[in-house]
Amino acid sequence: MVISAAEQVSPGRIKIATADGPAFFIRTVYLQCVDPELIIPAAEFSGEEEQDVLDAGLCYAAESKASAYLARAEQSRFGLSRKLVSKGMEKQYIDKALDYLENARFLSDSRYASAWLNCRKAAHHEGRIRLAAELASRGIDRHTAEDALNEYFEENPEDGECRKAVEKCMRRGMDYDKTVHCLIQHGFSPGMTAAVMDTFTYQEKKSR
Template identity: 50%
Template sequence: MVVKTLVESSYSGMFKFTPEEGSSFYIRKEYLPEGLFDKIDVGVEFDEEQVDLLMDAGLTCAVELKAVGYLARAEQSRFGLTRKLIEKKYDKKYVEAALTYLEGRGYLSDLRFATAWLNTRKINHFEGRSRLAAELASRGIARDVAGKALDEFFSENDEDEICRKAYEKLSKSKSGEKLTAALMRAGFSLKQIKIISEN
């Protein structure tokens, strides 16, 4: 493969690589082995092994651009975004490389996703910490990250008040042990439920 042009794109640090023959593709220095990017110049010819490395970088850039499209619409978790990209038939190794890069640059953040998810969830659900922690875990959020997001969430939202709202909603259709069981499934402690039910 012989280099025809290498031009920086509008997307920071990403370059459009055009060979003498074949289609153009995007590459990023971070996706190439040390030193290979610096060898790229007009007229330079690359051997088969180097071409494979350039193509790998190109495929990783394609994944990165797709991932950024999802992130532009809404916060994503690494777990959820990985699943979406693999469903789109992208190779796992390119997905991992692209998402690690995006995490390193702060474009992808499980903590931001968890915080956004909690704030959206509270609109239609009245749930306690343990239920919310389980829901975040099912979305691939690590326990320590979920803990931070929950600490922040409950510093702004009174869990006892949420429990009271859940009690008011559920008590319309349930009572006694069934009501208690439903509130415990919603993530509230027996102690919280007892205090709310006695007031």
């Protein structure tokens, strides 16, 4: 590989043109053995060093695609990795790119979990069990999910969400047993379900 042009376009980011290929970008943190200061016009790289520069370019390509997704909405690392794999990118480059984005705080499973929970509540009334399972299916680890759920239920008490779910079932004309089944399916614990249902039953009797 012969470098025909090299330009630092921002701190730690270099645009490279070669004598026999298209221009590409690298981020210097992706280099493993090549000194970035040696990437100058007329420099030649071969073997391991050439591969190091090319690998850095592929890492940056994965980073750029990931950044485009992140510009649209918060992403989980698991979900973002799957999207990049579906675009034909190799896992080794994806992992390095996502490591960089996490370290730079552009990618955060914690932020994603909080954003997902707040978006979810617009159309669903669900309990901790169901929401924890949904976050796990999106690759959120248990500790991160627990923190996000604790914060979420501080602002949206779970018993209040359970009451809203009961009210929704009542509007649909569900009887007691079907309502209990629905609440359990939506992730409310048997204890909370029983307590909230007893409250509704008590209120109904009192109003008669």
